[in-house]
Amino acid sequence: MSNLALYLLGAPRIELDGTVVVIGRRKAVALAAYLAVTGERHSRTALARLFWPESDPPHALAALRLALLTLKEAIGEEWLEIERTSLALCRTPDYWSDVTHFRHLLIGCEAHTHSPDSVCPNCLALLTNAVLIYRDDFMAGFTLRDSSAFDDWQSFQCQDLQRRLDYALEKLSLGYGARGELHHAVPFAQRWLNRDPLNESAHRLLMRLYTWNKQREAALRQYQRCREALEQELGRFPEEETDQLYHAIIEDRLPPLDGLSSSFSFRPLLSHNLPSQSTPFLGRERELAKLLALLRDPACRLLTLVGVGGAGKTRLALQAAADVAIQDAEAFVDGIRFVSLASLTSPDLLGSAIARSLGPSFHGQVDVEAQILDYLEDRRMLLVLDNFEHLLSSPISSSRLERGAKAAGLIARILGSAPQVKMMVTSREPLDLQGEWLFEVTGLKCPPADRTEALEQYDAIRLFLQSARRVQPDFRVLEDEAPFVVRICRFLDGLPLGIELAAAWLQMFTCQEIAQRIEQGLCFLDTSLRDVPERHRSLRAVFDHSWDLLSDEEKDVCRCLSVFRGGFRGEAAAEQVAGASLPTLLSLIRKSFLHLDPDGRYAMPEVLRRYVEGKLDQHPQQKALARERHCEYYAEFLHQRHGDIEGRNQRQALEEIRKELENVRVGWEWAVKQVNMEAIDKAIGSLCHLYEMHGWFQEGEELLTRAWEALSESMQAMNDPPTRDLLILARVIDWRGWLCYLLSRFEQARDLLETSYAMFCRLDEQEARALSLKNLGNVTTSLGEYAAARKLFQKSVSISKRADDQVGIGWGFDGLGYIAEAMGEYARARRLYQRCLGIWKELGNPEGITWSLMGLGSVAEASGEQNEAKDLFDDCMAHCTKSDNQQGIGWCLDGLSRLAEGSGNYEEAKRLAGRGLAIFQEIGDRSGIAIGFRNLGFASLALGDYREARDAFQRAIDMAQDVKAIPVLVDTLVGVADLLAAEGEAEQAVELLAFLLRHPATTARYKKRAQRLHTALSSRLSPQAFRPAEARGEARTLESFTPIP
Structure with a gap:
């Protein structure tokens, strides 16, 4: 089971196996906090009332299900005890919460048998740990605007924890003071006072501590601060006890320190010979x-x-x-x-x-x-x-x-x-x-590779900063250096020795230069500090010593295991690639060259793997054999999961491949480099499905481009390439064309797909022909050529039916459904999408189910069936979230944004459009980016923000023109016409509408909108102005309407 940690003292933060989990929904975060702090099982009805008090019970329960789904996806279902009517957070030894730990430490102190007016050494330790954990107030900065009951609960928890902190700070101040350790007592007393500057008890204790520490002037200043605070805030003077203490200090009548310590009971600390440390311990x-x-x-x-x-x-x-x-x-x-x-x-x-x-x-x-x-x-x-x-x-x-x-x-x-x-x-x-x-003991916790903010919550970063400030006291991580600090710590796997050695070089190099140099070789990480043991003055020396502990057989296996990236799962992989027996693997674990995760995954720290890989480089033949075996293993691994990707086990198959992505990439690169046609053939289907589903279009296209170049060059050297090789090349071209389509590079996609289709025809590959035709149909649709696209889809379905290829039939019907929807044939579109859904459910194909639900939701929205559309989009969103289908999530948000705008909820429409736009930008879907800006434009226009609407529409137009997404372009221009009319440019709006109503690529949804505006303007303008404007618009070209007038 993974390790789950909830940090709620301060801004909420949830970590899974040391990695910060990003949870997009605030109420999912609030739900996790509530379950964690209460530690009880709660009924679904009660939770729905707590978090959604303004919603009726069915909608509140539906919202709870969505928040629960978000939480499950973020932390894993195993951490939630879910029953039909109730739920709770699973509390195992692998669970930790700072709030719970804070309270347990204080309870441990209160459980001691001595007088409550005393503290013992154990008390001091427990209390010190407690106040160190208390980073900030409970869930600081976090609120739920529409749940007053939760806010009340949060406020109660916050006040309770604040009282407990005050108790701990007072005890620590008194306890350390009684022991005469004033250098510890004063900071705790100051922190106690800072929490409530009107607390006279804290002021008096600080006055005493300063006096006993021979800081009489500081004690007198403290009295003045107390007096000023009370006068300004409460309009009163200090209490008599405070005044008496002030005069006692002035007259040197304050009792000695042992007067305080008489009420405290101490036992001497244990005798020990632990060596003192020159630097403070942090983290862990x-x-x-x-x-x-x-x-x-x-x-x-x-x-x-x-x-x-x-x-x-x-x-x-x-x-x-x-x-x-x-x-x-x-x-x-x-x-x-x-x-x-x-x-x-x-x-x-x-x-x-x-x-x-x-x-x-x-x-x-x-x-x-x-x-x-x-x-x-x-x-x-x-x-x-x-x-x-x-x-x-x-x-x-x-x-x-x-x-x-x-x-x-x-x-x-x-x-x-x-x-x-x-x-x-x-x-x-x-x-x-x-x-x-x-x-x-492994390395310190490191941030994710793409994390550049709030880095100091990670122990590895904190150690780097601490070490850096020893050579540059004013060192701080600037925004442009943050990625390189993260790179350094991640490359070193959080190893404290490596981080300290790397940071020491800041007196000569920038963070970027240090990152580049350590990735080039470990020799860079040396130090000449005299107080560092000889064996720790170089990371390479540390590894050399560990390497010498291995037997020859262990060294042989270990070198071959260095070809794995990001670890590997199961003994079979190690046996096939490195000839490793289970006893040898266990021996390498014992000697810390490998570690075994709870889920059965073997891993070698990256910095150590680089060291061992250097050893492998010294054995070229062994290296080539290990790389070839590694390539063949992961090609077969991908091949075995291809059927599941298009079936009921799609999510599990994609997750298994994603976990091995680094190995899969390395294996693919080796197959391409060696032109290993069998490995490429086995790998390409599953690999490209993974890139498609997760929205990694650009990386996938680049990967296939390199493969196409290598295979083409290899076949040019042959007089008569084998049929199998030509078929594999055609598949590479076809997948590359599809990824170009997903990147909205429509002209390039059409060229590639036409090439692959011609090759499949020559090779008489019927199912592949049908798939190419379907892909070409999608491209042609995006270019606004609906009639041509319909013929391509129909031909694809015909071929698939002859081959009894249900997958091909399903995708063909899906394309025909979209054409019918675009042309306003909603009843036909619904029937086609429903036929698709039936096929996908029978096959158990989650991807197909997702897109059929999307199509049905879109048809319902266009037909004015708001409630049905919302349910379908929500269902589709759940499927996309479950499979991490980023493009699908983006399209769901597009539909939900249109739905919100159509029902008058313009702020929500704008918010949803922004979320969809962000996803399309992240995955590089430029047609989707244009749609996101289009939706933002419509929402801003409805809100009366014409400047923002104009900017959004123009950006949508520019992107749509760039990728030749004609339907997106003309649909956006409908919004421009609405904007022109709102700004008083009615004749210009009529010109544009006359053009759009005749343009074949304008989708029915937006054509209906244009027709309503056209009718309204015909009543507003005189016939003498309206008809000439119409005639001018009908004579114009698409390009003449951009940029926006």
């Missing part, structure tokens, strides 16, 4: 919390932190131990001892190293191990052993098995004879002892 809150929970678990006595070199195992272990020293003093009353093993050359030296850390009471006349066992027998201690892999890899012993037995043997004997001793070990591989608990 969840990892620390899990580590502390494991150290508290009586069953966990040997806890090994495993991870690749440079992942921060040592630093995390030290921080966990330091937290234990404060929070769990009772568990380890005899202290914590840190044992560094980095310098040891033999497992025989382990006992001596432990003995040295325990103290000077050991002497040489008695066996050291016996002394250690005797010393620890009755003690309650935590031993932290750092860099244990050095003992597992010592070159002095004859074999790894012998080395491991020697190194781990003493650990096992200590645990056996000292039942109250625990050990926390850092190592690049496990110790392989019974009872060992493993804790994997």
Whole structure:
């Protein structure tokens, strides 16, 4: 199961496996927050009333279903316990919420048995962690304008959490003050006061703390601030107690600090030898919390932190131990001892190293191990052993098995004879002892590749900034540098060592230059700092050491595994590509070259993969063989999912391919480079469907262009290319033509599709011919040539019927339905779309169902059936969202925008048009972009914003002209005519309308609108003005109406 984290103290943020989840609907965010904070199961009816109080029950429940669908798509269905009448958030060990954690920390403090007027070291630790978690007030900046009940609930939660924070800050101020740690007490007291500048108790405490810290003037200034605030805000003077304290400070009569501490009970902190750190620890809150929970678990006595070199195992272990020293003093009353093993050359030296850390009471006349066992027998201690892999890899012993037995043997004997001793070990591989608990340490959390805002919420970015400011104190991430900082952290997989080494170069290079240099080679990441251990002065040195720990077989497999991108799923992939057995994979996991995700996916950190890939480059024959096997594996992987993509399992198949997209791209590129026709043939269908469904038109077209160039060049060198190769080339051309169509490059699309159609005819490929004709029909429709398009679709259906190709018949009917709709034949269009829907449902084809619902919704909207159209568009939107069909979502928003505008909801129409436009811009659908601007123009015109309407219409016209989308262009001009009429240019409007009413590409929907305006203007103008204007318009050309007069 994935890890879900809700951050609600501050602006709401939801993370899934460390990645921020973007949820487009505010009420879906509010629903997640409500379920998380209440921690209860709620009835659907109650939730619908809470979030949609102004809607009737059926519409409120429908809105709840849509919000729930949005939430499911964002965080995964497994995180929601959904029943027919109720729902709840699933709370497992993989779930975490800052609000819940904040409250639990305070409850833990309140549960202590000492007087509530006292604090103990554990209290201070719990309270400190609590106030650090409290970034800002509950859901700061978030409101629901139309749900007063939710706002009331949010306000209550906010006030409750604020009270708890004030309690914690007061306790911390008093507690640290009583201990004499004024440098800690003052900041907490200041934060307490800043929350309520009229709080005299906070003012008085600060006055005392300043005085005890020998800052008498600051104490007196604090009194003046208190007096001024009270006079300005409340019109009164300070309380008598405050005045008395002021005079006591002036007259040096303030009781000494021990007067405060007399009411507090403290126990000395645990003794330890943990090395001090020159830089502050940051981030990893969840990892620390899990580590502390494991150290508290009586069953966990040997806890090994495993991870690749440079992942921060040592630093995390030290921080966990330091937290234990404060929070769990009772568990380890005899202290914590840190044992560094980095310098040891033999497992025989382990006992001596432990003995040295325990103290000077050991002497040489008695066996050291016996002394250690005797010393620890009755003690309650935590031993932290750092860099244990050095003992597992010592070159002095004859074999790894012998080395491991020697190194781990003493650990096992200590645990056996000292039942109250625990050990926390850092190592690049496990110790392989019974009872060992493993804790994997990976890189710090990084932002998504395209994220450039709010970067400091990611631990990797925060570490980069902290490290950067050590060489440039005023360093901050400028807008143009943000992508390169993200690149650096992502390339380094969040490895703290790599990030610190990279940031150190800011004294010489920009962020862009650092990103480019580390991607060129790891040698760049070196440092000469004297306080950095030799083994950590270069990332390459860290990896070299880990590489030396591998056997020859492991190195051989590991080199081949470096051809995978973004990891791989299943042992079969590793076996086919790298000849890897399961034991070898497990060994590479143990040695931190691979890690296995909970969903069964193997992955190698990218920076480490680049290092291993460099090793593979030194073996050209092995590299070529691994790349070929990798290519063949993923070609077969795509081929096996082609049937599912057009059937009931489409969503699962596309999701499986999407997860392997990096591998699929690399495999395709190798197939094209080597002109591996069989691999290209297997891969092309599924791959192009993926690019089509997700709206990645530009990348897909570029990918196919490179394939077309390579295949064409290869076949030109042949006298008589095999039929199979010609067929594969035709498929490449056909798919390229279709993607050009989706990019609104209609003329180029028509040329390519005509070429592929001719090739399919020569090769007598009937189903492929029908598909090409259908594609040509779509292109011809977009160019406004409806009669020609209808013939192409009819011919496509005829061929498909002869071949009994139901998919071809379905797409042909879909095209004919659109032609009928465009020409105003709504009854016929509805019948055709319904026939399509029947075919798609029988085949279980989600994509076909989506477009049939879209067509039926559009027909209902054009026919004035508003409610039916809304239901159909909503149903279609749900299908598109479920399959991540970005183009489909854009077209749904187009229909919903037209529907809202037609029903007089102009603001909503404008909002929906803007959302659709944004999607079309993102996927590069230029015809869709023109439609988005057209819809914005109509909505702005209805709202009376003529300037914005003119701008939107002109942009729609420019884009439609550029791509030759004639129907979009002429339909937009209907809006221009309406604008001209509204601005008082009635005769110009009549000229334009006369032209549009006769133009064959004007769709029936907009022709009806033009006719209504034409009739209205005929009544407004005199016949002497109206008829000449009509005649002038009928004689003009389309180009003469652009730009807008």
